[in-house]
Amino acid sequence: MTAKLPQARPRGIQIFLLGFLVCVAGLLGAAPTVNAQITVKDYLQPLLDEYAAMDAPGPQELELLAYRYEFVYAKELGDLFYDRLTHDRKWGLREAFADYAASFPEIIPTLAAKRAEVLEIIPATEARFVELFGLQPEFPVYFFATLAPTDGKVTHFGGRRGFALNFNKIRTYSATGTRILLGHEFFHLFQAEYIEEPEGPELPPEPTLGSLMAEGWATYASEKIFPGFEAWQYVSPFAGDDQQFRAFQEYKGEMLGYLLANLDNTDRRVWARLFSGNPEDAAPWPPRGGYYLGYLLAKQMSADRSWRDVLLMPYRGFREIAETELRSLAK
Numbered sequence: 001m002t003a004k005l006p007q008a009r010p011r012g013i014q015i016f017l018l019g020f021l022v023c024v025a026g027l028l029g030a031a032p033t034v035n036a037q038i039t040v041k042d043y044l045q046p047l048l049d050e051y052a053a054m055d056a057p058g059p060q061e062l063e064l065l066a067y068r069y070e071f072v073y074a075k076e077l078g079d080l081f082y083d084r085l086t087h088d089r090k091w092g093l094r095e096a097f098a099d100y101a102a103s104f105p106e107i108i109p110t111l112a113a114k115r116a117e118v119l120e121i122i123p124a125t126e127a128r129f130v131e132l133f134g135l136q137p138e139f140p141v142y143f144f145a146t147l148a149p150t151d152g153k154v155t156h157f158g159g160r161r162g163f164a165l166n167f168n169k170i171r172t173y174s175a176t177g178t179r180i181l182l183g184h185e186f187f188h189l190f191q192a193e194y195i196e197e198p199e200g201p202e203l204p205p206e207p208t209l210g211s212l213m214a215e216g217w218a219t220y221a222s223e224k225i226f227p228g229f230e231a232w233q234y235v236s237p238f239a240g241d242d243q244q245f246r247a248f249q250e251y252k253g254e255m256l257g258y259l260l261a262n263l264d265n266t267d268r269r270v271w272a273r274l275f276s277g278n279p280e281d282a283a284p285w286p287p288r289g290g291y292y293l294g295y296l297l298a299k300q301m302s303a304d305r306s307w308r309d310v311l312l313m314p315y316r317g318f319r320e321i322a323e324t325e326l327r328s329l330a331k
């Protein structure tokens with residue numbers, strides 16, 4: 001991509017208009033860099049280039065760069081990651097941005113290194129999908145870096161389902177964790193595009209049951225895509241050790257009982273207890289216990305079926321099978 005980040009202007013409206021034009025140009029002109037199937041739309045490299053072109057920048061210049069990048073240059077991606085965040089969580093965004101921008105000298109090289117790593121993982125992941133499922137995944141992947149704390153988000157730019165990766169989050173993931181994360185996330189898109197109705201929603205309407213299948217299956221799929229690692233690495237690819245996984249094992253009975261008692265409960269708090277990333281929603285369990293339970297469920301179902309059939313099964317009919325299998329897991 002050749003578009004440069006818009007330069008700072010004294011008036012906000014000018015920044016906004018210029019940013020809007022550059023944004024539109026950027027979205028139209030982003031060049032595929034991996035291959036024709038999983039296309040990379042690289043919104044990260046311009047940040048790296050822009051930083052490299054700065055001559056001993058002060059804190060204010062760095063802060064402006066951070067703002068221009070996230071809220072002007074790549075506004076659509078910024079909006080996607082900050083959606084509801086500012087009023088959901090009472091955090092000091094300005095202070096956080098100042099700290100974030102001040103750490104650019106230390107962060108930027110790690111972003112560049114992770115970018116190179118991911119560019120190698122993508123074709124390997126793609127090849128594994130073809131090998132395992134006989135289907136070619138096709139979707140855009142947006143490279144982006146943001147202070148927002150999510151590692152990736154599904155996008156619908158131009159009516160096309162895609163995936164945006166937050167390099168500022170995944171720069172701290174191990175090489176193994178990064179591979180597993182990509183296998184996991186790409187399976188979500190693959191499942192939505194090829195297994196469920198192509199025009200249908202990402203997740204089935206029942207939040208807890210839908211997430212149990214979506215997250216459990218993606219976790220289990222990541223193990224099939226990149227085999228050979230420990231179970232905890234698939235369940236907690238962001239973690240550096242098995243501490244969270246061991247806590248899941250400890251609370252397994254309690255979490256299973258709760259899930260079975262609330263299988264058809266559509267209250268968001270039930271969903272949050274098992275699938276939200278916020279530790280307060282799940283305490284005393286670790287957050288996202290539903291990922292672990294869904295992974296166990298997929299594994300259990302593969303004991304007397306082929307794991308390929310399990311991974312490729314449609315959501316229709318899932319509830320009945322899931323309940324039977326969860327009950328035997330709880331024994």
Ligand SMILES: [Zn+2]
Pocket residue numbers: 184185188214215218
């Ligand atoms: Zn997931």
